[in-house]
Amino acid sequence: MSTTPIVSIVDDDESVRLATASLVRSLGWSVRAYASAEDFLQSGEIASAACVISDVQMPGMTGVEMQDQLIAQGNALPIIFITAFPSEALRRKAVANGALCFLNKPIDVQEVTRYLESVLRGA
Numbered sequence: 001m002s003t004t005p006i007v008s009i010v011d012d013d014e015s016v017r018l019a020t021a022s023l024v025r026s027l028g029w030s031v032r033a034y035a036s037a038e039d040f041l042q043s044g045e046i047a048s049a050a051c052v053i054s055d056v057q058m059p060g061m062t063g064v065e066m067q068d069q070l071i072a073q074g075n076a077l078p079i080i081f082i083t084a085f086p087s088e089a090l091r092r093k094a095v096a097n098g099a100l101c102f103l104n105k106p107i108d109v110q111e112v113t114r115y116l117e118s119v120l121r122g123a
Contacts, residue, residue: 004030005050005120010040010066011082012058020053020082020107027113037066046075051119053112056083056090056102064094071097078119082107 007029011017014035021031029050034040037054038061054063061069063081070077081094084105091102100115 004028006030006032006048007116008040008045008049008052009033010037010052010054010058010063012036012055016055016105023109023112024053024116027116029116037061037063037069041066041069046070046073046077049077051100051116052077052079054079054081056081057085064090067094067097067099078122080112080115
């Protein structure tokens, strides 16, 4: 059984999902990757996640809608949102609901590292 914290990555773009997973693994975290918010919510693995890195705009359920579902289920996980289409209204909603941050794509490695380290410090 691994004691390495797990980051769940939720992004419909496979190349972004794989690149983000590679980055997070290089920082010493374990990774589980999901192609949609629905896949993550139905995975049965939410409780094992220390943090989520999620795209905002995805087909079907958006990342912010996923955050709403997690909160409704009592799973207020730290979430790092990433987006290619920044919206101030969505950023405000996500942060008000407890998101760690709302980053623009392409992601800045140092910013992601800083936020993941804050998750470790908070644990």
